[in-house]
Amino acid sequence: MNDRQPNALMLQHNRQRRKISDKIWRALFLISCVLSALMIVLIIIFIAVKGIRVFLPGYEYGQQNFWDFLTGMTWRQDSKTYGVGFIVINTFTTAAFAALLSFPVATLTALFIVKIAPERLRVAFTTVIELLAAIPSVVYGVFASGAITKLVQQLAAFFGQTSAAGISALSVILLLAIMIFPTICSMAIVAIQAVGKSLEWGSLALGASQTQTNFKVVLSAAKSGIFAGLVLGLGRAFGEATAVTMVAGNAMSGPSWNLFDTTRTLTTTMLSGMHETSGLDYDIRFSAGLVLMAVILLTNALIHLIKRKIGGVDHE
Amino acid sequence: MNLLADKKIKRSQEPMASAATPDLDPGSQTAEAADRYMSRGSGPVARARTQVAAGLKPAAGLPDLKPMFEVQDLNLYYSKFQALKHINLTIPAHQVTAFIGPSGCGKSTLLRCFNRMNDLLEEVRIDGRILMDGRDLRGPQTDVVELRTKVGMVFQQPNPFPMSIFDNVAYGLRCQGIKDRVYLRQVVETSLKKAALYDEVKDELDKNATKLSGGQQQRLCIARAIALQPQVILMDEPTSALDPIATLKIEELMNDLKKEYTIVIVTHSMQQAARISDKTAFFLLGEVVEFDDTVTMFNNPSDKRTEDYISGRFG
Ligand SMILES: Nc1ncnc2c1ncn2[C@@H]1O[C@H](COP(=O)(O)OP(=O)(O)OP(=O)(O)O)[C@@H](O)[C@H]1O
Ligand SMILES: [Mg+2]
Numbered sequence: 303m304n305d306r307q308p309n310a311l312m313l314q315h316n317r318q319r320r321k322i323s324d325k326i327w328r329a330l331f332l333i334s335c336v337l338s339a340l341m342i343v344l345i346i347i348f349i350a351v352k353g354i355r356v357f358l359p360g361y362e363y364g365q366q367n368f369w370d371f372l373t374g375m376t377w378r379q380d381s382k383t384y385g386v387g388f389i390v391i392n393t394f395t396t397a398a399f400a401a402l403l404s405f406p407v408a409t410l411t412a413l414f415i416v417k418i419a420p421e422r423l424r425v426a427f428t429t430v431i432e433l434l435a436a437i438p439s440v441v442y443g444v445f446a447s448g449a450i451t452k453l454v455q456q457l458a459a460f461f462g463q464t465s466a467a468g469i470s471a472l473s474v475i476l477l478l479a480i481m482i483f484p485t486i487c488s489m490a491i492v493a494i495q496a497v498g499k500s501l502e503w504g505s506l507a508l509g510a511s512q513t514q515t516n517f518k519v520v521l522s523a524a525k526s527g528i529f530a531g532l533v534l535g536l537g538r539a540f541g542e543a544t545a546v547t548m549v550a551g552n553a554m555s556g557p558s559w560n561l562f563d564t565t566r567t568l569t570t571t572m573l574s575g576m577h578e579t580s581g582l583d584y585d586i587r588f589s590a591g592l593v594l595m596a597v598i599l600l601t602n603a604l605i606h607l608i609k610r611k612i613g614g615v616d617h618e
Numbered sequence: 619m620n621l622l623a624d625k626k627i628k629r630s631q632e633p634m635a636s637a638a639t640p641d642l643d644p645g646s647q648t649a650e651a652a653d654r655y656m657s658r659g660s661g662p663v664a665r666a667r668t669q670v671a672a673g674l675k676p677a678a679g680l681p682d683l684k685p686m687f688e689v690q691d692l693n694l695y696y697s698k699f700q701a702l703k704h705i706n707l708t709i710p711a712h713q714v715t716a717f718i719g720p721s722g723c724g725k726s727t728l729l730r731c732f733n734r735m736n737d738l739l740e741e742v743r744i745d746g747r748i749l750m751d752g753r754d755l756r757g758p759q760t761d762v763v764e765l766r767t768k769v770g771m772v773f774q775q776p777n778p779f780p781m782s783i784f785d786n787v788a789y790g791l792r793c794q795g796i797k798d799r800v801y802l803r804q805v806v807e808t809s810l811k812k813a814a815l816y817d818e819v820k821d822e823l824d825k826n827a828t829k830l831s832g833g834q835q836q837r838l839c840i841a842r843a844i845a846l847q848p849q850v851i852l853m854d855e856p857t858s859a860l861d862p863i864a865t866l867k868i869e870e871l872m873n874d875l876k877k878e879y880t881i882v883i884v885t886h887s888m889q890q891a892a893r894i895s896d897k898t899a900f901f902l903l904g905e906v907v908e909f910d911d912t913v914t915m916f917n918n919p920s921d922k923r924t925e926d927y928i929s930g931r932f933g
Contacts, residue, residue, distance in 0.1 A: 498777075500773060500775060500777040501777055501779060501780075503735065503738070503773065503777070504773065504777040504778075504779065504839070505779070505789070505793075506735070506738065506766065507733060507735060507766055507770065507771040507773075507843075508766065508767070508770070508789060508790035508793065508842065508843070508846065509763050509764065509765075509766040509767035509790055509793060509794065509846060510763075510789070510790070510793040511763055511793070514793050518779075518789070518793070519779050522779070522780060522781060523779070523780045525780075
């Protein structure tokens with residue numbers, strides 16, 4: 303029995319080793335944290351420097367007016383007019399409409415998958431949604447330009463509108479709605495799964511129906527995870543370039559409130575023709591990038607505000 | 619056992635306390651009495667009785683031994699495993715009935731039969747009957763959702779919803795479609811008062827309930843159940859996660875509550891069972907070994923196994 307007894311010296315030794323390994327791991331965590339933070343900071347600085355350069359005196363292709371850039375409603379390379387105002391509005395509206403379409407459907411789907419669907423269906427659905435999230439955006443783009451634009455074209459004809467072969471804001475909205483669906487849905491699934499059984503039981507024991515329980519307790523308890531999904535989804539909607547470029551068109555001015563008109567978002571502005579251009583037309587894309595980052599930051603702040611509103615209490 | 623002596627004193631005081639409570643005299647429903655209710659903060663409840671469907675709760679009377687539940691030859695199986703074996707017992711109305719027994723003997727399982735929470739578990743099979751007001755709980759005339767408004771439940775772990783204190787207490791009523799804010803506010807207030815929580819939270823009803831302490835959360839869960847004016851409150855080890863002071867508060871509470879509600883409580887504490895209950899059922903391996911007045915049970919149990927368990931010579 304006694305030679306099985308761990309001896310004090312060995313335990314002492316182990317304690318020492320654990321302390322050292324603790325220190326090493328902590329250092330590793332710190333390093334990776336600093337590295338990733340550094341990367342983000344570097345990217346932001348790089349874009350900021352390049353983006354701001356065109357507004358500074360002494361810019362080699364002719365200094366731009368920052369205010370005109372922000373509020374301008376025309377973007378034309380041929381006349382060197384670069385106004386990003388309507389583009390920001392387009393970006394906002396397309397992403398917001400896409401989220402408006404996608405968010406409720408995705409949330410209800412998640413609720414259905416976790417709480418209502420039978421086991422086998424649940425597994426199948428979850429797999430499909432994970433797959434959808436993994437499809438590269440160019441594939442969505444091809445689908446959109448092949449199918450969504452056709453649909454939109456017919457819709458336009460039905461309403462007696464003209465559309466550039468379906469290339470339009472509506473196509474962008476539908477495309478984005480589809481693209482952000484798996485992101486929002488899979489986050490919602492995780493959030494809803496994390497809600498403890500005890501809350502559900504508590505609600506049912508108070509004479510709530512299953513539906514009341516799902517909506518009033520489960521969704522409300524999963525709220526913050528579901529909103530995190532919305533933020534990610536919106537991020538994707540704002541940031542998606544490849545697929546959107548394939549169906550957005552290159553509207554030179556705006557904003558147009560007709561969904562069948564062509565549009566232009568910040569990302570398509572940055573992306574389309576980037577490699578065939580230089581000088582001011584090249585550099586100003588960085589300024590658009592800067593605006594895009596600001597838009598995303600502002601939206602996130604807005605969502606947090608909304609979340610706090612909803613999270614608060616609503617009686618009296 | 620001095621616990622019992624303690625209890626006897628409490629009991630002897632009860633009738634007096636009851637007599638002094640206008641609440642209990644159905645004849646005193648005059649305007650004057652109603653005013654007195656209001657000033658005591660229990661007016662809304664009286665009103666609730668007339669407002670909420672008349673059948674929901676009979677006017678509280680003096681404690682009688684009318685049966686609340688009659689369990690008749692109940693067997694319950696979790697797939698193949700038989701968790702309850704031939705249970706026969708009668709839970710009296712307006713009394714505190716305690717379930718005691720070693721872990722895994724089926725106390726929670728039987729408790730969950732009274733509000734049919736077992737329906738939520740897959741692979742549960744039940745035969746036998748439980749009568750409530752002479753009607754089979756599992757019969758086709760019984761609506762589960764309605765049953766659960768009549769038979770409230772408080773769980774072992776406090777489980778407040780992640781919403782405000784107010785919304786937690788109003789939850790059950792709102793689920794019944796009651797929207798009248800003034801009425802809701804009154805019921806929330808009286809329920810919190812009855813659960814002995816009101817004074818601690820009256821200025822922060824908007825606060826998120828998950829920020830309360832464990833003991834406060836548990837009292838909130840009791841308030842939440844009371845708000846529905848149930849006939850019965852089932853409690854599954856309601857104080858096992860609480861400190862002695864919070865436990866004491868909840869025990870005192872139960873003594874008050876039994877005037878209006880029938881209480882069935884599962885507990886692992888012999889002292890608690892002795893302190894608060896009128897009847898005790900001793901469970902062992904899915905069977906009820908003994909079911910009797912608590913005083914009798916603790917003073918001269920008729921079964922050797924009960925005696926062993928109560929005196930701590932048992933698992
Ligand atoms: N959902 C379930 N599925 C299968 N078996 C279960 C389930 N719940 C309980 N059991 C079994 O039924 C028996 C009784 O369980 P129950 O929870 O009623 O015991 P208990 O008396 O409340 O115990 P404790 O004092 O530990 O809470 C146990 O053997 C347990 O393993
Ligand atoms: Mg139990």
